[in-house]
Amino acid sequence: MPNLEDIIKLVDRQNRWRRQECLNLIASESVMSPLAEKYYISDFHGRYNEHSGPERHYCGTIHSYEIEELCNQIFRERFETPFVDVRPISGAIANMVVYTAFARPGDIIVALGIPNGAHVSSTQWGIAGVRGLKSIDMFFDIENMNIDVENTVKLIDKVKPKIVMLGASVILFPEPVKEIRERIDPKIKIVYDASHVFGLIYGGVFQQPLEEGADLITSSTHKTFQGPQGGIVIGSKNLSGEEWQKVETAIFPGIMSNTHIHRFPALAITALEMNEFGKDYAKQVVKNAKVLAESLYEKGFDVLCPNLGFTESHQILVNVSKFGGGKPVSELLEESNIICNKIALPTDKPQDATRNPSGIRLGVQELTRWGMKEEEMRTIAELFKKVLVEEKNVKNEVIELKNRFNEVHYCFKLG
Numbered sequence: 001m002p003n004l005e006d007i008i009k010l011v012d013r014q015n016r017w018r019r020q021e022c023l024n025l026i027a028s029e030s031v032m033s034p035l036a037e038k039y040y041i042s043d044f045h046g047r048y049n050e051h052s053g054p055e056r057h058y059c060g061t062i063h064s065y066e067i068e069e070l071c072n073q074i075f076r077e078r079f080e081t082p083f084v085d086v087r088p089i090s091g092a093i094a095n096m097v098v099y100t101a102f103a104r105p106g107d108i109i110v111a112l113g114i115p116n117g118a119h120v121s122s123t124q125w126g127i128a129g130v131r132g133l134k135s136i137d138m139f140f141d142i143e144n145m146n147i148d149v150e151n152t153v154k155l156i157d158k159v160k161p162k163i164v165m166l167g168a169s170v171i172l173f174p175e176p177v178k179e180i181r182e183r184i185d186p187k188i189k190i191v192y193d194a195s196h197v198f199g200l201i202y203g204g205v206f207q208q209p210l211e212e213g214a215d216l217i218t219s220s221t222h223k224t225f226q227g228p229q230g231g232i233v234i235g236s237k238n239l240s241g242e243e244w245q246k247v248e249t250a251i252f253p254g255i256m257s258n259t260h261i262h263r264f265p266a267l268a269i270t271a272l273e274m275n276e277f278g279k280d281y282a283k284q285v286v287k288n289a290k291v292l293a294e295s296l297y298e299k300g301f302d303v304l305c306p307n308l309g310f311t312e313s314h315q316i317l318v319n320v321s322k323f324g325g326g327k328p329v330s331e332l333l334e335e336s337n338i339i340c341n342k343i344a345l346p347t348d349k350p351q352d353a354t355r356n357p358s359g360i361r362l363g364v365q366e367l368t369r370w371g372m373k374e375e376e377m378r379t380i381a382e383l384f385k386k387v388l389v390e391e392k393n394v395k396n397e398v399i400e401l402k403n404r405f406n407e408v409h410y411c412f413k414l415g
């Protein structure tokens with residue numbers, strides 16, 4: 001039987017290993033600021049706050065409602081829209097909300113498709129499938145790692161989906177939101193799943209999907225936007241009140257009961273920090289991603305899209321098939337405390353895509369959060385070479401490098 005000491009030791013080991021001793025390049029993760037972490041734990045944890053608009057269904061929730069509204073207000077101002085809801089507890093649940101609001105079982109949605117970078121929630125294997133929706137893959141231009149607008153518009157005209165899902169888990173470049181919006185039936189909802197790039201959008205250095213014609217943004221709040229794990233739905237100011245009401249009803253009573261209200265203070269703090277530091281942070285993220293990509297490329301790694309400057313986001317993709325594929329490569333890097341994940345590239349065969357795909361995906365948002373800049377990106381490319389080409393273990397060098405960056409940046413000071 002495990003005892004208390006086992007549990008505490010495990011948490012201490014995790015804290016030490018992943019925070020102090022690793023270089024984290026998982027593109028979907030980050031760390032909160034110390035101030036956000038401090039206010040993550042409060043009495044809000046463990047309380048309920050079911051409500052339909054301002055009509056509260058529980059007593060004792062005056063401040064819960066206030067803190068939720070305070071979050072909504074910050075995002076409303078940033079995105080210049082009256083329509084924000086922070087109750088979905090994750091990005092995938094935010095997608096479920098829009099599927100519930102704007103489609104019925106049996107309806108079609110058009111989405112990117114897993115090999116081209118879609119999240120599973122927009123496919124038949126994930127939430128779209130669970131909701132009874134038929135998800136059809138759009139056309140993809142592999143060379144440019146982006147949506148093939150011409151053929152996708154033809155597809156949309158033919159299959160008449162209720163929703164077109166844009167945004168992606170693998171996203172190097174802004175997507176053609178405007179081009180698609182201008183060419184499809186205005187009744188079809190365009191939803192931009194910004195989970196990965198929300199911090200870059202918030203910081204103003206990536207595309208602005210609502211301004212480009214998306215009807216809604218769904219997102220996680222904990223990837224490049226470095227808040228607590230959670231979700232958000234933001235509607236364009238051009239939605240009608242009736243349409244937004246469908247979103248609200250899908251959230252409650254549709255999908256949520258307990259909305260994890262303990263995350264709201266941390267979410268609000270992170271958003272205020274992004275108002276203050278988000279532009280500098282997001283600029284540095286993209287700069288770092290480009291430098292890491294260039295440095296790896298110069299060392300002979302097959303980084304995708306050299307002709308397009310590799311990336312405009314926090315991510316870069318490396319084809320590591322010459323080193324045995326994404327699975328052994330990511331595991332070998334993990335032995336040196338460099339943490340990243342294997343990823344399917346659009347050229348992979350379906351049977352390889354989950355087992356041992358050709359790619360690894362690297363995200364620099366957390367390294368940037370720790371204060372690393374261009375020089376450190378070059379050092380990290382050198383560490384990749386040592387591990388994968390020279391077959392060395394560089395754990396000690398990784399720990400030494402990380403130890404120089406133990407303070408979270410782009411945030412308010414604690415206390």
Ligand SMILES: Cc1ncc(COP(=O)(O)O)c(C=O)c1O
Pocket residue numbers: 028089090091092093118119121167168169170193194195196219220221230231
């Ligand atoms: C594009 C996209 N959408 C949704 C999700 C799911 O987000 P969450 O883990 O917050 O449910 C992810 C997760 O990585 C994602 O990449």
